Amino acid sequence: MTVTAEAVKALVETGSTVRLRPRYEGSNINTWIGFKHVNYLVEEAVLEHFRNAGLGSRDLYEQHGLGLDVAGLDTRILHAFHQDDEARAVVAPATKDGDGHLGFAVTLYVERGGKELKAVTSKVRVALRIDGYLAPAEVPEALARFAVARIGGFAEPGAHHGTEVTEAAAAALSAGRGTTGDDPVLAQLLAGDNAFGWKWRIPYPYCHFNERIAMSGYLRQVEEVVDLFLADRGISIKTLLDDRKWIPVVPRSSVQMLGEALMEEDLYTVFTVEEVFKDLTYTARTDFYVVRDGRLVQTATGRITHGYAVFSDRSDWSLVPFDDRVLEAFAGRPAA
Template identity: 80%
Template structure:
C-alpha cells in the first residue's frame, strides 16, 4: 500500500508547482529596485511552497521526523529587474536524477511588463534534509532516507586552504566589536598573494536556523555585506558612486554552494576574490567562507557573483554602464591614477 509519505515524495520528484510571490519591502534599497539577495529569497520561498504543496512542509519535516530543510546549492540568473509591488509567477520544476541524494529543482520567475509576461529569473536549487541531533532521533520514513544527511555540504570545491593549520586571534569579542577587516593572522593567510578582501565576523543568532546552523539567507546577507565592505575598502563605496554618478550596483548572477556547516557564534572568515574584469562592463568574484576548528581551516561554503553598474535616469528607469579607469583600477587592486 502506498504511504502518504511516498505520495508526497512522488510529488516532490515529479510534479510542477506554480505560485505567486512578491518581494519584500526590505529588499528595495535604491529607488524601487529589488536586490539580488531578495530575489534569491523568492526562489527559496518558491521551493518551500513546493514542499508544502507536496504535503511535507518544512515545519512538519522537522517536528515529526527531525529533518531540517536546507537549500544547499543555488545558482540564480536575473534577466529583468524586480521592483517594489511586483507580483511574480513562480514555476518550480523537479529535476532530481536517479541516485541524487539531494532534491533538485529548476525555478523560473515571470513578471509582467507592458502587458507582456517576461522571464525575469532562472535558478537551480538543491535541497538536503539535515537530521537534527539536538534531540533524540526519530525514525526517518524510508522514502526520505535517501535525502537525509547527518551533515550538510558536498566538499566538492573546497579550496587549497581547507585543512590548513591556522592560529586565530581573539579579536571578535563583543568588547572589540563583532568583526574585523584589519590585521588578523588567519585573514593574512587566506589573502596572501590574491586580489582579495577578507572579513572576520562572529556568526549571530538571527543569521541561523534549526538551532545553530548558518542558513542560506545568512550566507546571502554575508555576500551582500562583504561586497559593500570590499568596495569601500577600494575607495569606490556604493554611496560614493551613487553621489558622484548615480551609479547603482547590479548582480545579474549569484551562486552559493554549501561545503560544510558553519555554526552560531563561530568566527566566520569571508574572502572576496576578484577573478575577472570582463570588457570593463562586469566583473566576477568568488566568495569563500571558512571557520577554524581544532586549529585547522574548514571551508563551509563557496560562491560567485557577477557584478556591474547601472546609471539611473529617473526613479523608474536605468541602463547598464561601462567601468571607467578609476573603477577598473580599484577592482584590480591597483593604486588610483596620479
C-alpha cells in the first residue's frame, strides 16, 4: 500500500457512510444493546472510514508500522439499539491542524416506525502509534504529522498521577477478577473519596498490537467496574432486576487515553461518584492507573452517566427515579 496525499486528503476531508448491525453479544437484558457495543459500532464506523480512504488498519500496521488506536471516545446515546437493528453510520472528519491526532464526528441513525432517528453521536480521536515492538518501519510522509511514538495527551491527568506508592506482593492468579479489598495502592487512591477501587491484571484478550490495552479493553473495564461497584454498594444489577425489573441505562460514556497500559501490568481502576442529577441519573468518573518505578502513572480517564429503566414487557421500558435505597448506595451508605 502506497500512502498518497490524496488518500490522506480523503481521510481528513471527505465523509463516509456505512451500514452496521450491533453484535449479538451486546444484548444482555431483553433485546437491548449495551453502551459498550454501541461504542463498538462507533469504532467500526471509523475503521470503515479508513478503509474507504484506502488506509485500512491492517495495511497501516503491516506495511508502515502504524497501529491505529481509538484513543478518545465521547458518546451520547439518544435512542436505544436492539438486536437486529441496522444503523446508518455517518463519519465526518473533524481533524484540527496541529493536534497531532485524527478527529471524527460519528452519528448513528436507526429506523423507528418508518422514520429515521438520530440515535448516537460520538466524538472520536485516533492516534497512529509507531510500532516499537518489532523492527521500525518508515512512516509515510503524508501521515507523519499524525504518527506518535506514544499515546497520550488526550486529557489532563488527575492529582494522583506521579504519586509515590508501595505495591503489595503480586496477587495470585487464582484471585480471578482481581481484588477490591486490602491493597495499599487502592487505599491511597480511594482515601477520603466516595469511590470504589479495583486492582486487576491486564490480560492478553484486552490488548492489541502485541502489548497495550485497546479502547475496547477500557470499555470492558468500565462495564466491569460498574458491575462490581453496584454489588459492593448492595444494589447489584441482578438484585434490582429480580426485585424491581430495573435495568441500568447509559445515556453518555467517555474514555480518553493519557498513556499506555501494558499486557500483564496491574491496572488500578477507580470509580468515583461525582453527581446525582434530579434523582434520575448519576455521573461517575473512572480513572485508570498502573505503577511504574514506584509511582502511579495514569493511563486513561473517563466518565459514565447511568440511570435506571423499568421494563413492563420484553420490548418497552421507561426511566424511573432513584429511591432512597439507591441514593444511599450512591452516597456511600448502602442500606443494611
